[in-house]
Amino acid sequence: MEDIFVARVMSTSLKTVSSDTLVEDAADVMLTDEVSSVLVVDDQGGLEGILTSTDFVDIVAKSSPKAKTTVERYMSTDVVTATAQESIRDVADTMIEHGIKHVPVVDEDEGVIGIVTTTDLASYLSRVQRPSPT
Known part of the structure; x- marks a missing residue:
């Protein structure tokens, strides 16, 4: 298999938020833009972190009080x-x-x-x- 460099396969249409963005707003960005992560950047565009759909599983699991919503609503x-x-x-x-x-x-x-x-x-x-x- 030939070597294919990262630049050839990477996505360049990035979805970014700032560290003070509400998680609900970040979720809206992810749903609207149909992406599974947003990059968290500072005012100069420097990388501060990443928020993924996996992180939202943790957010929901640790939320209190529990919403008691069945999966049927979202599946x-x-x-x-x-x-x-x-x-x-x-x-x-x-x-x-x-x-x-x-x-x-x-x-x-x-x-x-x-x-x-x-x-x-x-x-x-x-x-x-x-x-x-x-």
Whole structure:
């Protein structure tokens, strides 16, 4: 596999907030712009941190008092799935096409049997790519 440098694959359309932005407003940015993270920058554009959708799981889990809202209110029901026999390239293309990071793997007889995530694809790529010389 040929070397592809970060500049060739990185996103340059960045979503940023300041450190004093309310988490609710940061969440609005993430939802509106359909991104899973915002970069926290200072007035000069220097990186101070990052807030991700994973951080919001922690925020909700630690919130008090609890909202006692069921997942049904927020869950996606038009779920894109794959079968165990599909190629990872096809699944990766599907993820990009739909802007998703999780694809449940289903079997007609057994139901849900697994899930493929962007982390799984990155892990696979790192295993099949020859290590750089040290």
